[in-house]
Amino acid sequence: MSGTANTDVVYQTARMYLATVEPRERDRTDIRTLRMRWNEAQGYYIEITLAALSQRAIDDPDFQLPDDYAPLSGFAIPNVCRFRTADLAANEAIVMAVEQ
Numbered sequence: 001m002s003g004t005a006n007t008d009v010v011y012q013t014a015r016m017y018l019a020t021v022e023p024r025e026r027d028r029t030d031i032r033t034l035r036m037r038w039n040e041a042q043g044y045y046i047e048i049t050l051a052a053l054s055q056r057a058i059d060d061p062d063f064q065l066p067d068d069y070a071p072l073s074g075f076a077i078p079n080v081c082r083f084r085t086a087d088l089a090a091n092e093a094i095v096m097a098v099e100q
Contacts, residue, residue, distance in 0.1 A: 010098075016097065018088075021046070029048075029055065029056070031048055031056055034052070035047045042072055043096070046088070048081050052079065068086060
């Protein structure tokens, strides 16, 4: 496989991963309003409203977010929490490198 073909496969795999993040994380956390978003300043991230987190904690007092959810600092938005995972960051880096 040539270097370009290999890059295309890696790129497509990373794009497919990013396309599956939102539904997979919704199932994993049981938070139906969880969203995956993107902006230039923060890249890809997982966004959960405080209301959804509160409701989830009421529904299950033992609920905790997955250990791999790292909160994003800065750019605070009222009533919203933003998180990244290592997998999300790694796949974003692949996609951004190819798209530039």
